[in-house]
Amino acid sequence: MTTSSTTTGLRVEPVAGHIGAEVSGVDLTQPLSSATVAALKKALLTYKVLFFHGQHLDHAAHVALARQFGTPTAADPHEPGIDPQFPEILTVDPRVDEHRYGEDFEERFRRRRRHFLSGWHIDNSATVNPPAASILRADIVPAYGGDTHWTNLVAAYEGLSPPLRRLVDGLWAQHQFLAGFDMPAHDPQVASILTVINARPHIAEHPVVRVIPETGERALFLSPSTTSHIVDLTTAESAHLLDLLYQQLARDEYRVRLRWRPGTVAMWDNRTTAHLAALDHSHLNVQRRLYRVTLTGDVPVSPDGRPSRVLSGELFTSSGHPDGSGPTGSALLPEQAAGRC
Numbered sequence: 001m002t003t004s005s006t007t008t009g010l011r012v013e014p015v016a017g018h019i020g021a022e023v024s025g026v027d028l029t030q031p032l033s034s035a036t037v038a039a040l041k042k043a044l045l046t047y048k049v050l051f052f053h054g055q056h057l058d059h060a061a062h063v064a065l066a067r068q069f070g071t072p073t074a075a076d077p078h079e080p081g082i083d084p085q086f087p088e089i090l091t092v093d094p095r096v097d098e099h100r101y102g103e104d105f106e107e108r109f110r111r112r113r114r115h116f117l118s119g120w121h122i123d124n125s126a127t128v129n130p131p132a133a134s135i136l137r138a139d140i141v142p143a144y145g146g147d148t149h150w151t152n153l154v155a156a157y158e159g160l161s162p163p164l165r166r167l168v169d170g171l172w173a174q175h176q177f178l179a180g181f182d183m184p185a186h187d188p189q190v191a192s193i194l195t196v197i198n199a200r201p202h203i204a205e206h207p208v209v210r211v212i213p214e215t216g217e218r219a220l221f222l223s224p225s226t227t228s229h230i231v232d233l234t235t236a237e238s239a240h241l242l243d244l245l246y247q248q249l250a251r252d253e254y255r256v257r258l259r260w261r262p263g264t265v266a267m268w269d270n271r272t273t274a275h276l277a278a279l280d281h282s283h284l285n286v287q288r289r290l291y292r293v294t295l296t297g298d299v300p301v302s303p304d305g306r307p308s309r310v311l312s313g314e315l316f317t318s319s320g321h322p323d324g325s326g327p328t329g330s331a332l333l334p335e336q337a338a339g340r341c
């Protein structure tokens with residue numbers, strides 16, 4: 001239901017049945033009052049993704065906005081951002097990838113998906129503490145095509161039958177960058193990507209169901225782009241169960257779709273949502289450039305209180321690495337080609 005606040009001036013209007021609200025009555029380029037920040041945090045817990053239109057932030061204002069909601073991470077766990085002045089900003093632009101990997105890079109990458117739903121992802125789920133939230137702003141976007149979709153992972157969990165919920169409550173899954181894609185090392189294009197990833201690999205085991213501390217909600221914490229398998233099941237069992245769960249999390253009724261305009265900002269809870277860009281614009285020869293900042297997240301916790309485990313890597317924080325050196329990839333990774341925000 002649409003709510004308006006006389007204290008903060010915020011108007012929050014839900015745009016789909018399970019997820020998503022459009023927020024107006026706020027200027028994100030300016031410092032926000034503590035009441036506004038609290039109201040937006042509450043709306044984020046309820047609606048999982050918030051949309052703001054007509055907000056023309058530059059990099060400094062984007063980072064300043066993020067700092068009011070948490071601690072920004074480095075742009076990426078593997079690679080530095082493009083602009084050294086703003087190490088928190090990740091540029092989402094296929095032309096950056098095409099410049100490095102060839103014109104048809106995006107299409108070739110899409111063909112590597114192991115599952116039809118492999119484009120869905122949770123940002124940086126291969127780290128042991130995936131970002132708590134992501135804030136993405138549109139700079140240059142096509143008039144049509146390139147929409148982003150989000151799905152509510154709490155609704156997806158709650159939509160499972162009780163016996164299946166009990167089963168997944170006790171399961172764990174391994175997450176690794178690009179696990180949802182076929183990446184043969186003999187392919188020169190793949191080899192250059194793997195070199196950067198393997199210089200500092202991030203591999204984590206997360207509970208398939210994570211509990212959100214503020215609400216007690218349970219989310220189906222699976223990322224088709226980066227979940228490799230369910231731990232302790234056979235390979236065939238894992239593949240079949242993941243297929244079922246991926247179809248569950250991508251069901252139409254749990255989703256919302258955003259058509260970007262220049263100046264649109266989307267802020268999502270990266271613990272309770274997965275997202276996907278439709279990639280229906282690559283044949284249109286149009287530009288799509290967005291910028292993202294992610295907020296440092298907690299280590300997920302299972303329903304029985306156990307935290308995620310690190311198999312490789314370290315906490316994903318503002319410095320990128322505990323030694324403070326930051327990400328050191330020598331080539332920029334097609335991070336978002338895994339599903340693009």
Ligand SMILES: [Fe+2]
Pocket residue numbers: 121122123275336339340341
């Ligand atoms: Fe993303």
